Amino acid sequence: xxxxxxxxxxxxxLVGDDLMTGPPSPVVPPEISSHVLEGVELCDGLLxxxxxxxxxxxxxxxxQDEIALYRHCVExxxxxxxxxxxxxxxxxxxxxxxxxxxxxxxxxxxxxxxxERKRLESLKQGMENRKRDEPVPAQxxxxxxxxxx
Numbered sequence: 001x002x003x004x005x006x007x008x009x010x011x012x013x014l015v016g017d018d019l020m021t022g023p024p025s026p027v028v029p030p031e032i033s034s035h036v037l038e039g040v041e042l043c044d045g046l047l048x049x050x051x052x053x054x055x056x057x058x059x060x061x062x063x064q065d066e067i068a069l070y071r072h073c074v075e076x077x078x079x080x081x082x083x084x085x086x087x088x089x090x091x092x093x094x095x096x097x098x099x100x101x102x103x104x105x106x107x108x109x110x111x112x113x114x115x116e117r118k119r120l121e122s123l124k125q126g127m128e129n130r131k132r133d134e135p136v137p138a139q140x141x142x143x144x145x146x147x148x149x
Contacts, residue, residue, distance in 0.1 A: 015060045019071055026081050027115070032092065036084045043073040 028036050050070050053063035060067065089108075093101045 015067075019067065019074070022075070023078070024119075025074070025078050026085055027111075028081065028085065032085075032088045036081060036088055040080055040084070041073065041077055043070060043077055046070040046073050 046066070046069050050063060050066040053066045054060070057063060093104065096104070
């Protein structure tokens with residue numbers, strides 16, 4: 001891998017949409033939220049700084065540090081929450097009777113399926129809106145020209 005081919009921070013301008021890349025933040029069930037979120041850095045201070053910077057400067061290129069710090073914090077936070085969720089669900093599943101554990105697993109699977117469908121519908125709607133909003137370029141008539149030298 002060539003180091004020179006990698007964009008440096010000076011070459012990359014982050015925008016607000018860069019914060020929406022990657023998987024969405026995990027959804028924490030209310031019955032285990034206090035245990036899962038205890039001691040987790042929620043990045044609210046960094047988000048406040050980012051909004052303040054955007055409010056003062058109006059455009060993203062002047063808030064590169066704030067965007068990068070918030071993005072890094074969110075990635076760390078989401079990774080930690082996902083790990084805690086898995087650990088908590090495992091403990092909860094081991095402590096309850098088998099039929100309740102199977103029922104909970106089925107409930108969680110249906111919620112995941114519902115969220116996945118919502119995400120795909122939203123993506124499809126966004127693509128349709130984008131296609132509708134973009135002007136279709138006029139196609140010139142296709143003609144073949146032969147040149148003989």
